[in-house]
Amino acid sequence: MTSRESLPSWLQLQKHSETMKNQHMNTLFAADSNRFNDFSIKLPSMLLDYSKNLLTDETLHLLLKLADECEVELWREKMFVGEHINKTEDRAVLHTLLRDRSSTPFIVDGKNIKADVQSALKKMESFTESVRQGSWRGYSGKGITDIVNIGVGGSNLGPQMVTEALKQYSDNRINVHYVSNVDGTQIASVLRPLNPETVLFIISSKTFTTTETMTNAQTAMEWLVASSFDEKAISDHFVAVSSNKENAIKFGIAPENIFDMWDWVGGRFSLWSAIGLPIALDLGFEQFIEVLEGAFEMDCHFKQTALKDNAPVILALLSVWNCTFLGAQSQAILPYDQTLHMLSAYLQQAEMESNGKSVSWHGKEVPYATVPSIWGELGINGQHAFYQYLHQSNNIVPADFIGSIKSVTPLKGHHETLMANFFAQTQALMEGVNEEQVRADLKAKGRTAEYIDKVAPHKVHKGNRPTNTILMKQISPKSIGSLIALYEHKIFVQGIILQICSFDQWGVELGKGLANKIQQELKSKTISTKHDSSTRGLIDFYMNGL
Numbered sequence: 001m002t003s004r005e006s007l008p009s010w011l012q013l014q015k016h017s018e019t020m021k022n023q024h025m026n027t028l029f030a031a032d033s034n035r036f037n038d039f040s041i042k043l044p045s046m047l048l049d050y051s052k053n054l055l056t057d058e059t060l061h062l063l064l065k066l067a068d069e070c071e072v073e074l075w076r077e078k079m080f081v082g083e084h085i086n087k088t089e090d091r092a093v094l095h096t097l098l099r100d101r102s103s104t105p106f107i108v109d110g111k112n113i114k115a116d117v118q119s120a121l122k123k124m125e126s127f128t129e130s131v132r133q134g135s136w137r138g139y140s141g142k143g144i145t146d147i148v149n150i151g152v153g154g155s156n157l158g159p160q161m162v163t164e165a166l167k168q169y170s171d172n173r174i175n176v177h178y179v180s181n182v183d184g185t186q187i188a189s190v191l192r193p194l195n196p197e198t199v200l201f202i203i204s205s206k207t208f209t210t211t212e213t214m215t216n217a218q219t220a221m222e223w224l225v226a227s228s229f230d231e232k233a234i235s236d237h238f239v240a241v242s243s244n245k246e247n248a249i250k251f252g253i254a255p256e257n258i259f260d261m262w263d264w265v266g267g268r269f270s271l272w273s274a275i276g277l278p279i280a281l282d283l284g285f286e287q288f289i290e291v292l293e294g295a296f297e298m299d300c301h302f303k304q305t306a307l308k309d310n311a312p313v314i315l316a317l318l319s320v321w322n323c324t325f326l327g328a329q330s331q332a333i334l335p336y337d338q339t340l341h342m343l344s345a346y347l348q349q350a351e352m353e354s355n356g357k358s359v360s361w362h363g364k365e366v367p368y369a370t371v372p373s374i375w376g377e378l379g380i381n382g383q384h385a386f387y388q389y390l391h392q393s394n395n396i397v398p399a400d401f402i403g404s405i406k407s408v409t410p411l412k413g414h415h416e417t418l419m420a421n422f423f424a425q426t427q428a429l430m431e432g433v434n435e436e437q438v439r440a441d442l443k444a445k446g447r448t449a450e451y452i453d454k455v456a457p458h459k460v461h462k463g464n465r466p467t468n469t470i471l472m473k474q475i476s477p478k479s480i481g482s483l484i485a486l487y488e489h490k491i492f493v494q495g496i497i498l499q500i501c502s503f504d505q506w507g508v509e510l511g512k513g514l515a516n517k518i519q520q521e522l523k524s525k526t527i528s529t530k531h532d533s534s535t536r537g538l539i540d541f542y543m544n545g546l
């Protein structure tokens, strides 16, 4: 397998990027009145406009050539058929199977694992119905009013992001809460107003070893038993989602209350499995299925569409272009839809835990920048906080703008104001305004020559800042499924192009291991392992500083 930097397309892109760095998007728009049509893709639930990027037909041609030389289509096939493309963990990557709505069986080692998925969905359905209809009873015979999902990372962000996004679709029959932080302040404040008799805990942990989750689960169990005075109550109030049944049982979860997960589903790609239970409990099972259907629709698009018209492929190529070739170091996610307020947090894990790596799948350091750091905030809030930086700092931050044609909460005047800003910002970031225009504008406003000289340089916006616009028809269970799957496949393609193992996360292990040792030291109040002087000094101050 050739290294990426020696591919003809890579070398051509490098050369081409030097020319493009001297181009301004204003010139590209002026030269081509069809640019929007040429560089946008319409999908059933959204439109992707990527014309406000520093690219030409030639750029796109070279990027697609790169995708071709990296055998993206072949790798796509390998993923969908279940080859072990998670090389370092020797696992298949099959989150797409969880939302495959076709009736085709999926045979692995002579076993139809699609049937396992279907039976897991059936179990979710009957559990969801029994809780929502009130037939699942707590220890004192009362129905369930509140769900507390205890989990972190992929066992938290996906379900929480989606329940937040779909709040308007909930009948509010069940209140859903999330606990992810091991800081006791969170679980204490979640539990404080709740009645243990009517609370059901979901302990979500693929490995069932994550210290933070186990600590919170233990506290929750003690809280329940302090009320029920009987450990038998646990089976009425605790269910688990895990691929480590043994640990879950050891922890005290009744075997029949355990929902399966499989090693071929990565934590950050798992909201489509029983990890999505809080979504189903909040919205009802039918709407959870719509989320799966939306994702399946995007899977079909990704699988069947030529690369040049393939939205996830284009997003991945643009990220590689902006970051690896044009030198951007971060990427902003800017939703103009309140429902998506957790999207950037979700995508931080999805993209950075997947591709934030610097060793190729051959085990060699890669000599190029891989993925940017992902950050963001609701667009309007960002405008009044950090957009100054986006418009005028020396660092170029490519940004994804995500908005909706129709609001889920249509209050008079609000949506137009919101969307006017949405459209204005990408135009401003792209066009900018030069000194000549600034001066003319100030003069037209009657400003003195002295004032104009002083202020004009500060009002210049260079523009030429790349953005993608994703215009959703409306946030709904189906469209949110499609949106998430769009980004999942983008991340996959990015990984293939950069030769990064997207489905492991070794980089989280070192800190975890050290924390375990330090935890023992804090417990025994003795520093017994070797630390650098800073860490040792800090631990010592922590132990004796009050």
Ligand code: F6P
Binding pocket: 152, 153, 154, 155, 204, 205, 206, 207, 208, 209, 210, 213, 267, 268, 353, 505, 508
């Ligand atoms: O520490 C990172 C991580 O392993 C994530 O990849 C994962 O989503 C999260 O922790 C939670 O893991 P688990 O579901 O096994 O508790």
